[in-house]
Amino acid sequence: MAQAPKEFSVVGKRIPRIDAHERVTGQAQYTGDIQLPGMLYARVLRSPHPHAKIVGIDTSKAEKLPGVKAIVHHENAKVPWSSGGLTHQRFIFNNPVRYVGDAVAAVAATDRHIAEDALKLIDVKYEKIPHVLDANEALKPDAPKITPNGNLSVGKGSASAPIEESWGDVDKGFSEADRVFEDTYITKHVNNAQMERRVSVAKWDAGKLTVFASTQGVSNARTDIAKDFALPLSKVRIVCKYMGGGFGNKNQAQDYDYMAAVLAKVAGQPVKLEFTREDDYIGMHGRWSSEQRYKIGVKKDGTITAVTLNAVTNMGAYRKQSGNLSGTDFYNIPNFKKVILPVHTNTVVAANYRAPSYPQSVFGFASFLDQIAHEMDINPVDMFMRNRIQKYKSKTPFTSNFLEQCISEGSKRIGWQEKWHKAGATGGEKKHGIGMALGGYPFRPGLGAATIRLNPDGTAHVLVGVSDIGTGAKSTMAIIAAEALGISLTQIQLTNGDTDVTPYSVGESGSRTTSFTGLAVIAAAEDVRRQIFNRAAGQMKVKAEELDLRDGEVFVKADPSQKLPLERVVRSAGEMIGRATTNPAFKDVEGKSFSAHFAEVEVDGITGHVKISRYVAAHDSGTIINRLPAESQIKGGVTQGIGMAFTEELIIDKVTGIPINPNYRDAKVPTHLEVPEVEVIFIEQMDPFGPFGGKVVGEPPITAAVATIANAIFNATGKRVKELPITPDKILQARQV
Amino acid sequence: MNDEKGSKFSRRSFLKGLGSSAIGTAAISTGLVKTDPAEAYTPETSGNAPAKKALNLKVNGKLYKVDVEHRNTLAEVLRDQVGLTGTKIGCDRGECGACTVIIDGRNMYSCSQLAVWMEGKEILTIEGLAKGDKLDPLQEAFIEHDGPQCGFCTSGQIMSGKALLMKNPKPNETQARRGLSGNLCRCGNYNREVAAVLAVAAKAR
Numbered sequence: 001m002a003q004a005p006k007e008f009s010v011v012g013k014r015i016p017r018i019d020a021h022e023r024v025t026g027q028a029q030y031t032g033d034i035q036l037p038g039m040l041y042a043r044v045l046r047s048p049h050p051h052a053k054i055v056g057i058d059t060s061k062a063e064k065l066p067g068v069k070a071i072v073h074h075e076n077a078k079v080p081w082s083s084g085g086l087t088h089q090r091f092i093f094n095n096p097v098r099y100v101g102d103a104v105a106a107v108a109a110t111d112r113h114i115a116e117d118a119l120k121l122i123d124v125k126y127e128k129i130p131h132v133l134d135a136n137e138a139l140k141p142d143a144p145k146i147t148p149n150g151n152l153s154v155g156k157g158s159a160s161a162p163i164e165e166s167w168g169d170v171d172k173g174f175s176e177a178d179r180v181f182e183d184t185y186i187t188k189h190v191n192n193a194q195m196e197r198r199v200s201v202a203k204w205d206a207g208k209l210t211v212f213a214s215t216q217g218v219s220n221a222r223t224d225i226a227k228d229f230a231l232p233l234s235k236v237r238i239v240c241k242y243m244g245g246g247f248g249n250k251n252q253a254q255d256y257d258y259m260a261a262v263l264a265k266v267a268g269q270p271v272k273l274e275f276t277r278e279d280d281y282i283g284m285h286g287r288w289s290s291e292q293r294y295k296i297g298v299k300k301d302g303t304i305t306a307v308t309l310n311a312v313t314n315m316g317a318y319r320k321q322s323g324n325l326s327g328t329d330f331y332n333i334p335n336f337k338k339v340i341l342p343v344h345t346n347t348v349v350a351a352n353y354r355a356p357s358y359p360q361s362v363f364g365f366a367s368f369l370d371q372i373a374h375e376m377d378i379n380p381v382d383m384f385m386r387n388r389i390q391k392y393k394s395k396t397p398f399t400s401n402f403l404e405q406c407i408s409e410g411s412k413r414i415g416w417q418e419k420w421h422k423a424g425a426t427g428g429e430k431k432h433g434i435g436m437a438l439g440g441y442p443f444r445p446g447l448g449a450a451t452i453r454l455n456p457d458g459t460a461h462v463l464v465g466v467s468d469i470g471t472g473a474k475s476t477m478a479i480i481a482a483e484a485l486g487i488s489l490t491q492i493q494l495t496n497g498d499t500d501v502t503p504y505s506v507g508e509s510g511s512r513t514t515s516f517t518g519l520a521v522i523a524a525a526e527d528v529r530r531q532i533f534n535r536a537a538g539q540m541k542v543k544a545e546e547l548d549l550r551d552g553e554v555f556v557k558a559d560p561s562q563k564l565p566l567e568r569v570v571r572s573a574g575e576m577i578g579r580a581t582t583n584p585a586f587k588d589v590e591g592k593s594f595s596a597h598f599a600e601v602e603v604d605g606i607t608g609h610v611k612i613s614r615y616v617a618a619h620d621s622g623t624i625i626n627r628l629p630a631e632s633q634i635k636g637g638v639t640q641g642i643g644m645a646f647t648e649e650l651i652i653d654k655v656t657g658i659p660i661n662p663n664y665r666d667a668k669v670p671t672h673l674e675v676p677e678v679e680v681i682f683i684e685q686m687d688p689f690g691p692f693g694g695k696v697v698g699e700p701p702i703t704a705a706v707a708t709i710a711n712a713i714f715n716a717t718g719k720r721v722k723e724l725p726i727t728p729d730k731i732l733q734a735r736q737v
Numbered sequence: 738m739n740d741e742k743g744s745k746f747s748r749r750s751f752l753k754g755l756g757s758s759a760i761g762t763a764a765i766s767t768g769l770v771k772t773d774p775a776e777a778y779t780p781e782t783s784g785n786a787p788a789k790k791a792l793n794l795k796v797n798g799k800l801y802k803v804d805v806e807h808r809n810t811l812a813e814v815l816r817d818q819v820g821l822t823g824t825k826i827g828c829d830r831g832e833c834g835a836c837t838v839i840i841d842g843r844n845m846y847s848c849s850q851l852a853v854w855m856e857g858k859e860i861l862t863i864e865g866l867a868k869g870d871k872l873d874p875l876q877e878a879f880i881e882h883d884g885p886q887c888g889f890c891t892s893g894q895i896m897s898g899k900a901l902l903m904k905n906p907k908p909n910e911t912q913a914r915r916g917l918s919g920n921l922c923r924c925g926n927y928n929r930e931v932a933a934v935l936a937v938a939a940k941a942r
Contacts, residue, residue: 672930
């Protein structure tokens with residue numbers, strides 16, 4: 001299916017971001033940097049109880065504090081937050097409160113410290129309700145009910161239902177197996193912890209709401225807010241030009257955007273609502289934790305015959321997203337059945353964090369497969385190569401699949417054959433280990449839109465709705481536009497992230513921007529090129545089909561000496577506008593980016609401390625549009641995986657339900673000192689569907705990282721830690737296999 | 738502000754626009770604070786009405802006259818009063834380093850320094866690094882090596898890198914990592930940030 005790599009003029013180079021200058025000089029204006037005349041500051045009051053009915057809110061003392069301008073809570077601001085809960089209705093303020101951190105009230109004041117002081121003066125009377133914190137406990141019949149339907153989150157329709165998926169015949173598959181293994185793996189809640197705390201600035205002008213949001217998607221944020229405030233889309237404007245990370249938890253509109261809008265309306269002044277870092281840890285969401293029970297049947301040679309996965313995922317008090325587990329996606333499993341129970345508990349909400357359903361179960365499944373390889377005396381690289389996915393659900397072909405090359409190139413680069421040894425084989429205090437795992441992320445096309453305005457001097461203005469959350473999406477769109485138009489990148493101006501100006505964008509989630517919006521940029525460029533050639537054909541007295549455009553010159557393909565500068569064509573038309581809305585779909589194919597990761601570690605046998613000495617990440621993401629930020633994405637995904645593997649866990653007190661480490665220091669995100677050089681390999685083969693052959697890049701790198709490190713630690717120690725994070729004490733206490 | 742009639746669009750018309758209590762629409766009734774100054778309540782939590790102190794702040798070689806409360810951090814005053822928003826606040830509790838500035842030659846978390854302590858000190862922020870249009874070599878290196886992903890920690894990374902290079906123009910990799918280790922980057926771009934510092938160091942060799 002794949003096409004040979006093509007020579008491009010702009011695509012596929014190492015190009016600094018088009019907005020790098022603004023980002024290194026402090027000139028880039030993020031949401032929190034916006035100051036408006038008369039702007040108030042707002043803070044949020046949160047529930048100290050995991051489950052309680054609010055029986056009274058007395059704001060009279062807070063109201064008397066000089067500088068306080070507006071106080072809103074569930075009684076006076078009953079605003080639904082549609083995207084806050086998939087399955088039962090959620091408001092920006094809820095009664096009862098269902099977790100420690102559930103928003104109770106918000107205050108706007110002339111100064112952020114006054115707003116903070118005012119929170120302490122709000123007297124809330126709670127009536128405690130029995131609570132449940134553990135997902136397995138929550139499923140017991142006598143557990144306190146968090147929703148009217150109980151604690152198994154409702155699926156499609158209204159009945160409580162698990163996520164189920166199956167193909168083939170697992171009973172038959174297990175009967176064909178030479179050996180059948182069963183085990184359980186556990187992962188914990190990890191916060192996205194992006195550097196920019198949540199912040200929103202809202203103002204109303206003549207009935208029109210403008211929200212300067214920190215959002216991954218201005219278009220869907222506008223749709224959400226318009227719907228919940230019952231406003232026409234024309235009365236809502238969302239702006240996000242620079243965005244300080246989100247990794248999935250700034251999709252759509254969030255409750256703080258709504259609170260800022262409501263406070264601004266009530267106060268009649270613009271409001272900036274800022275989360276504290278603690279708010280950010282407990283008031284929004286992190287990655288869902290999971291308990292995964294696998295049964296795997298294999299032939300003598302290691303070939304998988306059947307897999308069942310029964311799992312429980314803890315979604316916290318509200319279900320914002322799926323709760324699925326997808327780590328089995330990278331393997332050829334002829335007979336498969338999974339049943340996942342997304343469960344409500346009275347804990348912090350869990351939802352999307354970079355490759356939402358993957359790292360948890362890539363850790364579980366790839367650890368277990370590595371364990372089975374060990375028990376069957378098979379070299380892990382052979383085990384992974386033999387069982388790598390070739391067809392989706394064993395039947396549908398992929399648009400392109402170079403997972404095999406990821407495994408072979410990556411293992412060659414790290415020196416697998418020379419360095420691999422039996423688990424726990426190295427003596428001495430410092431034990432060497434090497435491990436690997438497979439990962440990736442789905443890739444599919446979808447709704448995208450772009451506008452390109454050609455100026456009379458031949459320069460182009462690209463308008464796209466993307467936020468650029470750190471991926472380099474603005475640069476990617478500009479590069480795609482330059483390549484598709486046939487002009488140089490320096491001739492491109494780009495405007496992004498403003499619903500009053502820029503066309504629809506899917507939002508930077510699901511690694512979709514390059515494929516969804518990128519294809520629209522190409523189509524918009526083609527639209528304007530048609531206009532150029534039609535006009536130039538008259539000027540040059542040739543047929544439009546005979547013309548091409550490169551380096552800002554329109555020329556006759558058969559005789560490039562016959563040419564016309566682009567600006568002369570555009571000037572004669574005033575300006576030219578190319579537009580496209582594209583919505584392609586796959587037919588009888590599936591898309592995926594793939595990866596194979598490899599790590600070498602050194603484990604201190606006395607302290608249990610692990611040092612990653614080498615890391616190689618081999619990726620099939622199709623054509624790489626811009627190698628510089630694409631490599632950075634891979635490095636960053638691995639870094640987040642390192643945090644998830646070794647240290648990160650939001651710990652909830654088992655009695656009170658209070659999160660005890662909602663901050664960087666205690667939740668332990670990786671620092672400069674823990675992260676090795678991550679060597680990145682791109683298997684650059686064009687995908688036939690993606691823009692210029694590109695697939696997805698942003699989410700794949702975190703998927704395999706956790707399992708890769710876990711398997712390297714096993715190889716070093718011969719000890720299998722089956723519960724994240726893999727801390728030194730767990731390594732020391734684990735039994736030698 | 739508190740006078741409904743005075744504002745162009747009253748809360749009542751807002752409510753009308755929102756519908757009343759139907760599912761899927763918002764309902765907002767009260768919430769506007771009508772403060773009677775005679776009844777103003779001064780809470781124990783904030784102490785007496787906070788006194789403001791006039792302060793001369795020397796930032797990037799310029800003197801700024803600011804009025805600050807004792808509780809205002811340097812990071813807040815730089816951002817809200819001086820208008821230099823390149824200094825970011827990531828945690829506001831001395832953990833992440835996004836607010837790093839250079840004070841008298843040392844990189845420090847400006848969220849953990851009170852503004853009132855800054856009289857007579859030389860403060861250098863990200864905005865003060867470039868000489869006119871000419872970027873600092875470390876800023877150039879951050880562009881070339883893709884130092885910023887989301888860019889929110891970048892100012893702090895650069896200021897810590899700059900402070901290191903001011904003390905030690907030729908740090909090795911270990912020294913560079915240590916020099917930047919107080920600056921978190923959740924995008925995980927550590928390789929790039931260290932590479933940028935080392936690129937500047939290499940030119941000094």
